[in-house]
Amino acid sequence: MPARKKPIRLLTNKTCKEITDLIFGYLNDTLNPAVKRDFERHLRICPDCVNFLNTYRKTAATSASLPSEAMPVKVRENILEFLRNRIRRRSLNS
């Protein structure tokens, strides 16, 4: 008797919603290999999810590129002065 054929594997067994939930893990490379394979298999056939991933990635990259806010010299001086005054006052009280 001939061996029973394995069922044809679906091209993807994840929905777009599930893929969206997995994006975070995919970008952090924390998906387990089987899930990552499913994720990438879905991307090969779903341009919507590819586009969604690109825009999600772009959003994260843009927020990462926001420049640091430098502390104004005046603010720095104010804070140091505040701390020195506090310490001085505490020494006087003790």
Place this chain on the structure above:
Amino acid sequence: MLAYSSMTAQNLSTPGVISTLELPCAATSPESSLRSKARHKGDDAELVERLKTGDEEALEVVFNRYSAKLYNVTQKILGEVADVEEVIQDVFWTAFRNAKSFRGISQFSTWLYRLTINAALGKIRRSKKSKETEYEEYLPKFQKDGHHSVRPVIDWSDTLDEKYAECELRQLLSDALDQLKPLDKSVVILSDMEEWSDKEIAVMLGLTVSAVKTRLHRARLVLRGKLAVQLGHSAA
């Protein structure tokens, strides 16, 4: 003599305004331990001991080491320079006064960030100035079968740079950030901008690692949705 607000003086004398609660140290990944080394882990232990004895010079060293980073984070959370100044001065004063309560369970830098974020979030709560918007409108939507509800999904990742000058784009994102829930905004700032690990952020914010990941993902989805809408596309 420099002036400081009565609010500040009140905060300093009110126990619990800035929580000094120390949570356990995050297990560090290779990546985060590299960063930790860069953040003076070794030197901090000695500094903390000096702070505990009331050494003023140690406070100045701590200030020089961390004030710029803490200022940046607080500025991004609060926006108003006067508010930021108040928070930063309270944090360093609290760290000096309560150094003895630091037991080394977490890293000293993590403790300082925790004090800072708590103080900044407390200030938002008290002022009730939060501009947060409903997330639902900006989150992706799906049909019952799991497909995107609005198709095709447009890839605007390249047009974003074409349409907006760099400074405009940053302003757009900055405005969008301001509309996140303050805690979510803090997670985005600490993760995407300050590059702390999820574990370290969890310790700073008193959340589980899983909650940090969930909040970060949701916040990014909302920011993405806001940028999409700004470009004339569907957030879905």
